Amino acid sequence: MHQINVGEDLRERNREIAAENHEMLRRHGVFSLNIMSAPGAGKTSLLVKSIPLLKDKYRIGVIEGDLQTTRDAERVGALGIEVHQIQTGGVCHLDAAMVHSALHQLDLDLLDILLIENVGNLVCPAEFDLGVDARVMLLSITEGDDKPKKYPLMFTESRLLILNKVDLIEMVDFDIARARREAMDINPRIEIIELSCRSGAGIEEWTGWIEKLYSESGVE
Amino acid sequence: MHQINVGEDLRERNREIAAENHEMLRRHGVFSLNIMSAPGAGKTSLLVKSIPLLKDKYRIGVIEGDLQTTRDAERVGALGIEVHQIQTGGVCHLDAAMVHSALHQLDLDLLDILLIENVGNLVCPAEFDLGVDARVMLLSITEGDDKPKKYPLMFTESRLLILNKVDLIEMVDFDIARARREAMDINPRIEIIELSCRSGAGIEEWTGWIEKLYSESGVE
Numbered sequence: 001m002h003q004i005n006v007g008e009d010l011r012e013r014n015r016e017i018a019a020e021n022h023e024m025l026r027r028h029g030v031f032s033l034n035i036m037s038a039p040g041a042g043k044t045s046l047l048v049k050s051i052p053l054l055k056d057k058y059r060i061g062v063i064e065g066d067l068q069t070t071r072d073a074e075r076v077g078a079l080g081i082e083v084h085q086i087q088t089g090g091v092c093h094l095d096a097a098m099v100h101s102a103l104h105q106l107d108l109d110l111l112d113i114l115l116i117e118n119v120g121n122l123v124c125p126a127e128f129d130l131g132v133d134a135r136v137m138l139l140s141i142t143e144g145d146d147k148p149k150k151y152p153l154m155f156t157e158s159r160l161l162i163l164n165k166v167d168l169i170e171m172v173d174f175d176i177a178r179a180r181r182e183a184m185d186i187n188p189r190i191e192i193i194e195l196s197c198r199s200g201a202g203i204e205e206w207t208g209w210i211e212k213l214y215s216e217s218g219v220e
Numbered sequence: 221m222h223q224i225n226v227g228e229d230l231r232e233r234n235r236e237i238a239a240e241n242h243e244m245l246r247r248h249g250v251f252s253l254n255i256m257s258a259p260g261a262g263k264t265s266l267l268v269k270s271i272p273l274l275k276d277k278y279r280i281g282v283i284e285g286d287l288q289t290t291r292d293a294e295r296v297g298a299l300g301i302e303v304h305q306i307q308t309g310g311v312c313h314l315d316a317a318m319v320h321s322a323l324h325q326l327d328l329d330l331l332d333i334l335l336i337e338n339v340g341n342l343v344c345p346a347e348f349d350l351g352v353d354a355r356v357m358l359l360s361i362t363e364g365d366d367k368p369k370k371y372p373l374m375f376t377e378s379r380l381l382i383l384n385k386v387d388l389i390e391m392v393d394f395d396i397a398r399a400r401r402e403a404m405d406i407n408p409r410i411e412i413i414e415l416s417c418r419s420g421a422g423i424e425e426w427t428g429w430i431e432k433l434y435s436e437s438g439v440e
Contacts, residue, residue, distance in 0.1 A: 038258045038259045038260065038340070038342075038363075039258045039342045039363055039367060039370070039371060040258065040360070040362065040363025040364045040367060041363075066370060067343065067370060067371060067372075068369070068370065068371075068372060069369050069370050071366055071369070071370065090343075090347075090373065092312065092341070092343035092344050119343070120258070120342065120370070120371075121312070121341060121342070121343055122258075122259045122340065122341070123287065123310075123312035123339070123340075123341055124312050124344075127310075140260070140362060140363075142260065142360060142362035142385065142388070143258075143259055143260025143261075143360075144259075144260045146291055147259060147260060149288070149289050149291070150259070150286060150287060150288065150289050150291065150340070151259060151287060151340075152287075152288060153310065165362065167391075168362070168388065168391055168392075171387075171388055171391055172388075173418075198393075
């Protein structure tokens, strides 16, 4: 089918540029994460809650991917860190080339950690490697515990699954044990953190996870 | 840019097939809706809650779009109505050709209303007309009230916006008035129903909306 072949060519080209991005980030001593989720799962809130715990110790930069608006970049920029906005103009995911252009506009020598917030979409962002050190996904428990099996690629590609909005657990029919089990059926090595951006529960576990990976990555 | 041109060709071809679908559905006297939302906003729950209120009066068929699993089709099929499953194999939206194949496998003369549940995605499904009479979108209030401006095309293309999970309104920072205002800034003609699949509030308003459009559509 024609559509699939076009997709495969695009993905091969994406892989090449992602490798360039990775080399470029490493050369400048930058540790990087690609943060993915469905719309409204809380990616921006996670950044807003956790960057204040990190920014005195590490020099943080953020790339914000959005279809149209600059709202997320404004929310994160209010933290007083370097934020670069990518507006995809309707494209439903970031790709390595978009990030490559952004990397050329950031002063990478002034950064330790780069956090990339992808477009809100549980499907396509998982298909496009950006060249980061690790991918992280958020699943809001309001989305339902059947999501791992329904959207498996995102779970396969992520090193960390954040179950967000756990403050709502009594109000929704979400079985955390089932979601954990199904996520690990798909990706036995996935790590899982339960978190609430609203209550603050789990935020320090998340920043601790970033610090551990940063330290293990050997960037300097 | 090459990627955009490929997209435009695909969309033009999609429009042609969508027009065929529409003609085919009308010829067989079938009124049809394309139901779209982000993952976990409650599309399947909406069908499960509302079809029992409609199925004694109308002959209902459902097309279920999913990346991989048949879970949603099983949930809806348990209602004792005709369900056709489309597994997109990782493609993040239904397109008119997928629906066209499904239409050929349904006995359209035995249906009054066809409900198509799209893949959970707030971006791409809005770009692919399926040839239905109207598009409906769900926004779960747990996703945040900033979504209309961030994902405008879905709001532009939808005739009805369902604000789902309103039973959680006290638990989340969602301003219904703001979401309504921003949705109407984008699409002044959009109709809006507040609903909770969990409590049942608003379900009859939704089935009444379907009945009104069915009656106005002139299918017979």
